[in-house]
Amino acid sequence: xxxxKLTVNGKSVSADVEDRTLLVQLLRxxxxxxxxxxxxxxxxxxxxxxxIDGRAVKSCTVLVGQANGANVTTIEGIxxxxxxxxxQAAFRDNHGLQCGYCTPGMIMSAIDIVHRHGGKLDEATVRxxxxxxxxxxxxxxxxxKSVLDAAGRMKVAQAAE
Amino acid sequence: xxxxxxxxxxxxxxxxxxxxxxxxxxxxxxGHTLIPVMKQRLASPSDVxxxxxxxxxxxxxxxxxxxxIKAATTHYDVAGSGxxxxxxxxxxxxxxxIGDPAxxxxxxxxxxxxxxxxxxxxxxxxxxxxxTVKTNKRSIAADDFFKGLFSTALADGEIITTVSFPIxxxxxxxxxxxxxxxxxxxxxxxxxxxxxEVRVGATGASQNGVMRVPAIEAALKANWxxxxxxxxxxxxxxxxxxxxxxxxxxxxLIKVMAQRAVTAAG
Numbered sequence: 198x199x200x201x202k203l204t205v206n207g208k209s210v211s212a213d214v215e216d217r218t219l220l221v222q223l224l225r226x227x228x229x230x231x232x233x234x235x236x237x238x239x240x241x242x243x244x245x246x247x248x249i250d251g252r253a254v255k256s257c258t259v260l261v262g263q264a265n266g267a268n269v270t271t272i273e274g275i276x277x278x279x280x281x282x283x284x285q286a287a288f289r290d291n292h293g294l295q296c297g298y299c300t301p302g303m304i305m306s307a308i309d310i311v312h313r314h315g316g317k318l319d320e321a322t323v324r325x326x327x328x329x330x331x332x333x334x335x336x337x338x339x340x341x342k343s344v345l346d347a348a349g350r351m352k353v354a355q356a357a358e
Numbered sequence: 359x360x361x362x363x364x365x366x367x368x369x370x371x372x373x374x375x376x377x378x379x380x381x382x383x384x385x386x387x388x389g390h391t392l393i394p395v396m397k398q399r400l401a402s403p404s405d406v407x408x409x410x411x412x413x414x415x416x417x418x419x420x421x422x423x424x425x426x427i428k429a430a431t432t433h434y435d436v437a438g439s440g441x442x443x444x445x446x447x448x449x450x451x452x453x454x455x456i457g458d459p460a461x462x463x464x465x466x467x468x469x470x471x472x473x474x475x476x477x478x479x480x481x482x483x484x485x486x487x488x489x490t491v492k493t494n495k496r497s498i499a500a501d502d503f504f505k506g507l508f509s510t511a512l513a514d515g516e517i518i519t520t521v522s523f524p525i526x527x528x529x530x531x532x533x534x535x536x537x538x539x540x541x542x543x544x545x546x547x548x549x550x551x552x553x554x555e556v557r558v559g560a561t562g563a564s565q566n567g568v569m570r571v572p573a574i575e576a577a578l579k580a581n582w583x584x585x586x587x588x589x590x591x592x593x594x595x596x597x598x599x600x601x602x603x604x605x606x607x608x609x610x611l612i613k614v615m616a617q618r619a620v621t622a623a624g
Contacts, residue, residue: 199364215361216361216362216363216364216406217359217360217361217362217396219393238397239394239397240390240393240394240460240461241538241539243458243460246460252434252463253459253460253463254460254463254464255460255461255464258389258390258393258394258464259389259393259464260364260386260389260393260406262364262366262406262408263364263366263386263389263408263410265366306459306460309459310459326459328458328459328540329457329458329459329460329461330458
């Protein structure tokens with residue numbers, strides 16, 4: 198057992214957990230942040246993607262000890278109150294989700310993609326960059342459309358800030 | 359996953375001391391191989407020693423002759439490094455093809471070559487470029503480092519600190535990825551050194567892990583062009599044969615990937 202301390206969605210969190218605990222288990226089972234999903238549990242599907250210190254990673258393949266002291270953002274932490282994050286809004290407007298299971302991971306990966314590529318995003322890049330996120334409804338067409346739409350909105354939002 | 363004890367040392371010496379104390383210790387860098395293996399209960403280390411937070415193990419240095427990558431540097435940081443892209447573009451390109459973006463944020467060069475998965479990308483570059491693997495104990499030439507499937511020259515508890523790649527005259531990498539895992543079904547790294555030597559490393563193909571391909575090396579030494587390999591036949595003995603591809607298929611892939619790599623190298 199170890200005590201881990203990290204920041205999750207802007208709040209300081211401390212938990213006494215076994216060292217074998219995965220970050221996704223800490224989020225879901227200890228902090229009740231069940232928006233982050235476990236799909237394949239083998240670091241392939243991307244349903245568990247969260248941001249650690251701003252980088253989109255698979256939380257099913259991170260031990261809590263590795264995240265000790267880190268700044269973690271989950272799908273629950275990106276909206277501003279009732280105002281959806283531009284990526285969430287774009288997914289809603291473009292019907293970017295069907296069953297919704299992959300959506301939290303898709304959105305967390307997509308935000309990272311836009312941060313890295315900024316205005317230089319095109320469809321081929323989005324499809325390539327989403328390689329690590331699997332949608333078993335195969336709803337990729339509207340997911341890609343959502344990400345491209347959001348890339349424009351995030352640029353506008355950044356310019357306004 | 360069985361219970362374990364996690365350690366986060368801040369120096370290589372501290373890590374080696376912790377390793378020696380545990381009954382069955384394992385090093386962890388990005389964790390993207392070890393953690394899945396622990397989940398499957400194929401590994402049950404008493405102690406997991408995290409090398410990923412050791413500052414001395416992260417970073418890239420480029421001199422006139424060599425690109426030196428510290429062992430815990432992530433694939434993302436290698437792929438995006440301007441100095442690496444300039445000195446050995448094929449190496450940065452290789453790093454950009456590993457796994458997917460989330461995996462590249464965590465996976466490290468040291469972890470990749472210490473594990474020596476027979477379908478991993480980095481071993482092909484290490485072998486073809488004739489890199490030197492430096493550890494906390496010694497320096498190991500690439501030709502002496504890889505010892506077959508998941509085995510290396512590393513002694514128990516030895517820690518890779520840097521991998522140093524001589525800057526070549528030309529280099530290229532091409533891989534045919536497994537469509538789900540992005541591991542190499544076959545990947546080939548071709549190099550012409552500044553002294554005119556040709557070295558070719560193939561991953562994903564052999565039952566014994568990464569290997570050099572003498573037939574392709576000889577043909578490219580005589581004529582550095584993709585068409586020089588048109589008539590080459592790669593022997594199928596010792597090549598992997600599985601649901602993804604027969605040994606004949608992989609033998610052909612070695613040739614085709616080598617041709618594409620030469621074209622990419624220019």
